[in-house]
Amino acid sequence: MPALAVVGAAAAAAANCSLCFSSQHPSAQPPPSNSQPTNTVDLLAAKPTKSILEKHPLYLQTHSNLSLQFKEKILFLEIMGVDSGKALSLHPSLHTTSLHSIHSIIFFLQTKGIHQKDLPRIFGMCPQILTSNIKTHLNPVFNFLSHDLRVPDHNFRRVINKCPRLLACSVRNQLKPALFYLQRLGFKDLEALAHQDSVLLVSSVEKTLIPKLEYLVSLGLSRDEAVGMVLRCPGLFTFSVENNFKPKYEYYEKEMEGRLKELKEFPQYFAFSLEKRIKPRHMELVQSGLKVPLPQMLKTTDDEFRELITTRHAAG
Incomplete structure (x- = not known):
């Protein structure tokens, strides 16, 4: 099915979705009517008309049972670079939001310094902003x-x-x-x-930040030590306990026979890939009969790591 037809089908399906939230009407006003739009998106935002829509190929390929107002919304989102089908599916209340309301939000964000080219990514990630x-x-x-x-x-x-x-x-x-x-x-x-x-x-403080700090404490660290780790490496708060912390710590403890003290001093260990960086380099050190501090093992480039091994062998 052509991409545009998929958009129409997705939008039609979204039209039949039950609403999760009632639409809200922002207070910001669109630009004055005498402002001159510079491209198609500006033109639709300023005054979406049937004549403009009917000349666009997307208009003809959307579901025939959709209202003109809904087609206007689909077309506006698509021309702006937002996947309308995905946005409507993820956030059904967008179905009842007027195009004037959406335009008011866009105008408000632009008054805050947000550029038009930024909007597709912003709305694509968070379509609920369009009904804020x-x-x-x-x-x-x-x-x-x-x-x-x-x-x-x-x-x-x-x-x-x-x-x-x-x-x-x-x-x-x-x-x-x-x-x-x-x-x-x-x-x-x-x-x-x-x-x-x-x-x-x-x-979430309760569901994300606190549990990750508690996991670090469960390893045998004091709370102050665990806090010190996240202060040095805030990214620890973004890592999954099940998919990151646990497998990497298990490998560190059992295979590398690492000490908690060194991990405390180098929390960035958890930021490196277990399969692509930690395991290969650890195995290479084992085969070479060498042991180096974690920062040297992981932070060095491939060339620097090989040179490190060569230098250690020469010195030994």
Whole structure:
């Protein structure tokens, strides 16, 4: 089935989905009517008309039973670069949201420095943003970035592109509790939290952050030692306990006969691939009869690692 026909079928299926949420109407207004659109997306956003739609091939290939308004929405999303079928399936309440409401959200994000070319990825990852309430949801997120994380207005785009999920999170129920928890642990660098480790702010404190810290403690570390590890390597909070921590620690403990002290000092161990980096290099060291500190074993490039082995052999 052609790609465009798939879009139409997916949209038609989404049209029959039961609604999870009622649509909300943002307060921001679209640009003045005298503004001049520069491309098809701008033209549709400014005033989607039947004549414009009927000239576009996508219009003819969408489901014939869909309303003109719904076809307008599908076409607008597709031209903007958003997979409309996927968005409507993942977020059914988008079905009842007006195109005017969607355009208001786009205009609001643009006033915050978000570029039009950023929107397909942002909406593709978080289609629920398209039905957000600007006053009660989106604006508080930008206030949080400005007041709590001290992000300058001109850096909003960089932060949102780094973690679009920020726009889909509740400030009261998610972002502020996560920031408070992280600050209590010792995360003091707000700039790093905003620009590098923002994924931690959209992580559940109870379901993600606390359990991972508790796992590290279960290895025999004190809580302060475990906290020290995540402060040195915040990425630990993003790794799966079952798929990352457990298999890598089991290999470290049983096969490498590693000491917890060295792991505590080099928490980045968990950031390396078990199959592609840890095991091959450990086996090569075993075959060579050598033992090197974890940082030298894992952080070096392939050439540096081979040179290290050659130098050690020559010295021995």
